[in-house]
Amino acid sequence: MTGLRLSDLLEPVMQLAYEAGRLIESELNRPDGPRGSGFKADVDVEIEVLLRQRLKHILNCDFVGEETGCELSGHPFSWVVDPNDGAGDFLNRRPGSAISIGLLHNATPVLGVVYAPVTPSGPDCIAWAEGAPALLRNGRPVNNDLQSSILAPGTAVMVSYGGTQKAKQNALLCHPAIFHPMLSIAYRLGRVAAGDGVAAVSLYSVSPHDLVAGHALLRAVNGDIWNEKGESVRYASPKAFTRSLNFCFGGAQAACLELLGRPWHSLKDSGYVP
Structure with missing residues (x-):
């Protein structure tokens, strides 16, 4: 090497x-x-x-x-x-x-x-x-840097395509940002890295193959990924390749940690389809 x-x-x-x-x-x-x-x-x-x-x-x-x-x-x-x-x-x-x-x-x-x-x-x-x-x-x-990005009017949070089924709830959960539904968590993370949003959310089980490429893109612009407990996602051992996350939030730290404190479970409890 x-x-x-x-x-x-x-x-x-x-x-x-x-x-x-x-x-x-x-x-x-x-x-x-x-x-x-x-x-x-x-x-x-x-x-x-x-x-x-x-x-x-x-x-x-x-x-x-x-x-x-x-x-x-x-x-x-x-x-x-x-x-x-x-x-x-x-x-x-x-x-x-x-x-x-x-x-x-x-x-x-x-x-x-x-x-x-x-x-x-x-x-x-x-x-x-x-x-x-x-x-x-x-x-x-x-030219993008997520280090100081926050949830604010005019920003966007990328959610799964299923967000179209619960538009009112997603709007409240992402406020004051708008929510933008998309198919792929990898592409959501990529678009946040490229400056189209401040955070990307996944409310269903994801594994490292879903995240690693997008995680690299976020690293390029001072972003990261957190799990539902607010812990930074890392890939510490081969065992980690089979360990799924229930929720994940990727993008600007301030935006993701604010989103983490909101009741996303309510979407699943109400029949949300990711």
Whole structure:
């Protein structure tokens, strides 16, 4: 690993994400809709097989995937991948699912690429690697810093697509910010890092493959992720790869900790669908 520059890995990982994104786009364009059922699309496995093979050519290290399992040897680096975050809504032909590719070094997120190939605003790729001069959005540098960001009028909190079912409650919980429903937690975190919001919320079980790439993007702009207890999310051991979180809040510290104190359980208690 001597001489490895993580920033040199970013471009090939982004190109790989674009290639995988074309598979998602093709699947959405099928006359009968995407293949699969429930929360699993057939293309999820196809993308992860591609990512697993090609990422290990970019950097041959451990691998954690949602679909094809873990390869953990104790290597200091590990790819952590969700091939199609938001697959349940994707199967209902909703745009906005995302490819999430993260890299851990000694349990710290040091590279993240989150690519949503089909959104109402067009393809969107948010990327960063430790040592890079800036966060990138669609290849262009982003100037954002979450260190002093707070919940305030004109800011946004990214919530899951299910937030559309409980608009009044979400509006109250996110006040004075507005709430913005989105499919993918990885993409929610990425958009917060890119400056579209101050916090992203997930009210259902998430695992490291959902978070690592977005967590790296937040690190680039002085953000972080907290669990439902207000503890900073960390990836301390291989065991952590199988440990899910009930809730998570990612973004600016002041905004997330304020949101943590609000009664989000009331949404689930009232039949909220994440």
